[in-house]
Amino acid sequence: MEICYKRNLNQxxxxxxxxxxxxxxxxxxxxxxxxxxxxxxxxxxxxGETQFRYEITGKRSLDHVLESSDFAIDxxxxxxxxxxxxxxxxxxxxxxxxxILLEPESIYLENGTKKFYFTYCPGxxxxxxxxxxxxxxxxxxxINHEDEQMVLASYEAYQKSTEEGFSLGEILRILYQxxxxxxxxxxxxxxxxVSSKKVEALQKGIMPWEQEKKDAAVxxxxxxxxxxxxxxxxxxxxxxxxxxxxxxxxQSRGWNMAMEEKLQECIAAISRIPAFLTGKINHEKEEEPIxxxxxxxKEMQEENPTVYLGTERAPEGVLRYDGKEDxxxxxxxxxxxxxxxxxxxxxxxxxxxxxxxxxxxxxxKEDYYVEDLNSMNGTWLNGKMLAYREKEQLxxxxxxxxxxERFTFL
Numbered sequence: 001m002e003i004c005y006k007r008n009l010n011q012x013x014x015x016x017x018x019x020x021x022x023x024x025x026x027x028x029x030x031x032x033x034x035x036x037x038x039x040x041x042x043x044x045x046x047x048g049e050t051q052f053r054y055e056i057t058g059k060r061s062l063d064h065v066l067e068s069s070d071f072a073i074d075x076x077x078x079x080x081x082x083x084x085x086x087x088x089x090x091x092x093x094x095x096x097x098x099x100i101l102l103e104p105e106s107i108y109l110e111n112g113t114k115k116f117y118f119t120y121c122p123g124x125x126x127x128x129x130x131x132x133x134x135x136x137x138x139x140x141x142x143i144n145h146e147d148e149q150m151v152l153a154s155y156e157a158y159q160k161s162t163e164e165g166f167s168l169g170e171i172l173r174i175l176y177q178x179x180x181x182x183x184x185x186x187x188x189x190x191x192x193x194v195s196s197k198k199v200e201a202l203q204k205g206i207m208p209w210e211q212e213k214k215d216a217a218v219x220x221x222x223x224x225x226x227x228x229x230x231x232x233x234x235x236x237x238x239x240x241x242x243x244x245x246x247x248x249x250x251q252s253r254g255w256n257m258a259m260e261e262k263l264q265e266c267i268a269a270i271s272r273i274p275a276f277l278t279g280k281i282n283h284e285k286e287e288e289p290i291x292x293x294x295x296x297x298k299e300m301q302e303e304n305p306t307v308y309l310g311t312e313r314a315p316e317g318v319l320r321y322d323g324k325e326d327x328x329x330x331x332x333x334x335x336x337x338x339x340x341x342x343x344x345x346x347x348x349x350x351x352x353x354x355x356x357x358x359x360x361x362x363x364x365k366e367d368y369y370v371e372d373l374n375s376m377n378g379t380w381l382n383g384k385m386l387a388y389r390e391k392e393q394l395x396x397x398x399x400x401x402x403x404x405e406r407f408t409f410l
Contacts, residue, residue: 001121003105005056005388012374012388014054014106015044018123026122029093036089037082038120039108054119056388058376059108060357066104066142068338068345068357073150076139077175079107082116084168087128090120099124102131104138105389111356111376132168133161153178317361317368319400319407325351330407335363338373339402353377353403361394368394368409377403 002017027043034040039054062079065071087097099120101107106119136158143150156178157171317332319339330339330347339347342356349358355375362369372379372386379386380401386392394400398409 001124005390007372007378007385007387009378009385011055011057014039014056014119014388016052016054016119016121017049018052018121024122026095026099029095030120030122033093035086035093035120037086037115037117038090039117041120052121056108056374058112058355058374059110059117060374061105062107062109063104063142064357064360064373065109066139067336070144070147071139071142071150072144072147073153073175073179076150076153077172077179079116080168080172080175083118083128084172086118087168095120097128098126100128100131102128102135104135128168129161129166132171133158136161149178317363318410319347320410322399322406322408323404325405327351327405332361335361337361340373340375349402349405351405354405355403358402359400362391370394370400375402 004015006013006015030038030041039056041052041054044051044053060068083100083102086100090097099122101119101121101124108117108119109115110117136154140154140158143154145151153175156174160166160170160174317335317337319330319332321327321329327349330349332347334346337346338357338360339345339349339354340356340358341348341350341354345357355373355377357373358375359379360371360373362371369391370379370381370386371391372388374388380399381392381394382399383401384392394409396410400407400409
């Protein structure tokens with residue numbers, strides 16, 4: 001399955017190429033019937049290949065939502081409620097649940113209504129329970145690990161998803177129980193199912209499956225039983241205290257004291273061999289380390305002060321506003337950096353035409369990139385409109401346009 005994105009002046013689309021290609025009953029039923037919270041799609045034939053085109057205008061995928069806001073337990077429960085509702089609604093149309101995609105880039109949140117939308121791909125055959133288990137693995141790594149309630153609920157949901165024959169309804173009941181009660185009151189009743197050690201590991205960034213591998217490796221490590229007196233003949237203290245035992249021990253090993261003396265003489269003779277015969281000559285003389293005291297350093301600074309020869313320069317990562325509104329320049333001190341009209345955005349541009357989460361700027365080593373976050377009015381780079389998830393490299397003095405507002409990258 002391949003996913004790509006395209007955009008025109010007013011609308012944004014996601015294109016999915018299914019493997020194998022499918023056309024038939026499922027496409028007809030999805031197009032003829034409006035199913036709530038499913039992205040509407042149209043089959044498109046291009047170069048002999050069938051693609052499904054989904055309109056995603058004004059929506060953000062789940063992976064982008066997790067980057068820009070805290071995914072709390074209420075939002076998690078709402079997403080699962082939506083998924084269960086879709087599974088129930090498609091049954092009268094004889095549509096299979098296996099067609100619902102649960103990859104993070106195929107689940108969308110509408111910016112205004114905060115409703116979740118899922119993607120249905122005809123011909124897809126992955127069980128919804130298997131897709132949800134993979135989604136839980138992804139969520140465990142992305143949730144806010146300082147939110148104890150969310151960590152506990154997510155970990156128990158993940159544990160349940162690894163059991164054979166689980167249902168999404170059971171997962172939703174777990175979320176309801178955590179949401180309705182305080183964590184301190186709820187945890188003691190769930191101690192059997194939630195391990196505090198594993199939850200602490202998760203808060204440290206160690207995923208459950210990684211912790212399970214470590215625990216399994218410890219359990220599989222063979223434990224060897226030592227025989228009585230195994231270390232007795234190797235303990236130096238015992239040998240020194242018991243001369244008779246030492247003599248017996250050396251005789252049992254066939255140790256010849258005369259041979260030991262000859263060996264020591266050979267070692268001493270080798271150490272007296274001149275260096276030029278062994279080839280180990282050090283031509284470099286050892287230099288004494290130079291020690292600089294704080295007083296010496298102070299005197300050096302006074303005698304040879306450093307003179308600044310450059311000029312004042314603007315810091316890297318600045319967007320200079322070039323419009324007529326009262327908007328300040330945007331300084332980017334960390335990355336990724338999200339620009340939008342929302343208070344949660346890193347760079348707040350509260351003006352009409354700029355979406356709540358409009359665009360994102362990232363940095364990879366010394367290079368900067370800009371991408372559109374599926375904004376309503378689009379993002380342009382030097383006059384070129386960017387599609388959703390399309391990353392373009394930024395250069396000095398490039399012009400970024402958010403809706404109608406223009407910025408220059410410095």
